[in-house]
Amino acid sequence: MSAAPQEEEGQARQRSLRALDRLLAVSPPCTAQEAMEAMRCATALRNLLVARRRAGDASPALEARLACANGVVSLTWSDVVPVSGFRRERLEKARAALAALDRDAGGGSADG
Numbered sequence: 001m002s003a004a005p006q007e008e009e010g011q012a013r014q015r016s017l018r019a020l021d022r023l024l025a026v027s028p029p030c031t032a033q034e035a036m037e038a039m040r041c042a043t044a045l046r047n048l049l050v051a052r053r054r055a056g057d058a059s060p061a062l063e064a065r066l067a068c069a070n071g072v073v074s075l076t077w078s079d080v081v082p083v084s085g086f087r088r089e090r091l092e093k094a095r096a097a098l099a100a101l102d103r104d105a106g107g108g109s110a111d112g
Helices: 003-025 032-054 060-080 088-104
Strands: none
Touching: 003 032, 003 060, 003 088, 032 060, 032 088, 060 088
């Protein structure tokens, strides 16, 4: 992956991590606006990776990052629109998966 797309992806991961951190820092329930911001950030990362795939990058590394991003979106969505209340553990799982992805990609600042 060239430097510009790698940097763009890293910035998207960091935005998503910060949004999840903000949700985890507040006592439940978070506001709808806070929850939707986390969802928008997670979706933006996923959409960036989908665009790369559609542009012809079929590398196993991209596929793994896309699978992780899809999982983060699912976990985040399940807490943004919960059926039975705020589920902190799902946000924590989403954050842990995203932090691992950031570490694997060399982001290094995901464990905050």
